[in-house]
Amino acid sequence: MSSISTQSPDPLGASYVNEDLNNPPVTSPSLEGFQRDSDIWFEDGNIIVIAQSTAFRFHKSVLASHSQVFRELFSVPQPSPNAGESEAIDGCTVMYVSDTGYDFRELLRAIYRGVSYLHPEQTISFPILAALARLGHKYQLDQLLDAVIFRLQRTFNTDLEVWDRSRGFGADSPLGLVPNNAIEALNLFRRLQRPDMIPTALCGCSRLPPAVLIHAVDRADGVARESLELTDLELCWKVQKRLIYEAVDQMTLFSEYFVTRLAEVKCQRRDYCIEGLKILLQETRRGMSYLAFVDPLDKFSSIFESDDAPFSKRLCRDCLAVLKSRHWELRKKVWGKLPDIMGMSITGWGS
Structure with missing residues (x-):
């Protein structure tokens, strides 16, 4: 109430x-x-x-x-x-x-400015949307809450492609998300009873350092603080452990696919790409211990798309596209497991 x-x-x-x-x-x-x-x-x-x-x-x-x-x-x-x-x-x-002054100010701004404030093309940061969601839920402003959830679902979604387009907690997130926002997001979605939005927020929390998870983090107003309930803190560590396993398993399967690809390369630069695949296979196996710190849901965009990325330098466009497709399949597999990893059942997840 x-x-x-x-x-x-x-x-x-x-x-x-x-x-x-x-x-x-x-x-x-x-x-x-x-x-x-x-x-x-x-x-x-x-x-x-x-x-x-x-x-x-x-x-x-x-x-x-x-x-x-x-x-x-x-x-x-x-x-x-x-x-x-x-x-x-x-x-x-x-x-x-x-309520905090920050939250109540944003609520009144949204009410007085009306449609233009939450226009789909209007850029609104996560802290503002979170403030509106908290008070929209608390004071039963149903239309406002629906509009805010619609905006948040552009990032915290059940579809991996939507998550990719939103950039998640990346530096170029349209919501201006930073890693610490994951704690506020998880608490918010618990309050709103939105299980469909919890897995992505929980994944974000599981990538945070233990010191950040244990201690409260500041909200945008610099006064209110967010901390995890003990049950969610325990769940974060459980999820973190499972995602480490999934990351290693994913990259093991990915590197094994290099071997398959070596036998079936049919591109215009066959010799060049075969040599590149051999080098990438060696590097992946040597760096397997590092993979424990890799997010299995990350697009690895820096590996595939950057101008100085090892994949883009050592493979032709066709071979690169094949490996991207294979990596997508492996990421999709991990994505589909998320609710089960978190002990949840979410209708329509991943579809």
Whole structure:
């Protein structure tokens, strides 16, 4: 259930007390110690909401029209500011929410800017989408939540081709994902009860160093922190171990395919490619210990596509295409195993 604080929060945002929405919100006589938000502060607004140390002034009807939770919250009778000591500012009741200022700001921006904010062609970073998903779920803004999930599914998908196009947690991810975002993503998808989006996030977590997994990581607001539940931490290590096995097995099969290819090379540069395959086979076998640190779901784009990559330098275009196809098959096999590796059953996974 959504929550709202019935106590004035620590101005530094150190802690927040979640109470049931049935309790009426408290009011405050001034904004001393709080900062007005530079974006969401409308002089004709009729409600002031404080999240962490930031105050937002906006229109009740705008948020209430999108959320049944806020509609019920705002319907709670408020004390008159003229009855004895002032309990409002400029005629606006002051209420406190337990959300971070960052999350609540992004929620109001999305509500006020409407369709343009979540337009399919609009670039939106993962931290913003995560903020909108958290509050969209918490305050039951179903249309907003559906739009956000649609955007997130462009990356966290059941289809390996979609995952490849999104670049996953790569440096050029359209969502601006960084490896540490995997923890926030996993926690978010658990909260949203989206098992179809969990495997990719869990894979991201399993590639993080133990020190990062054990300790909490900062969210984009620099205040809130994300850490894994103990069960997910244990699962990460289990998945990490299995993916190491899959990586070695995958590259063993891949190198063995070099031998098969050596016997069937039928290209215009046969002698050149045979020599190249022999060298690649030797290098792969020598570097097998390194493969324990390779992500079996990675496209190995640097190996296949870079100008100075060993594969592109030693094979002709036709032979390179054949090896890419074989590598795709091996990656697809690992992808299909992910739910089972994670102890999950996901209808339609990989199809």
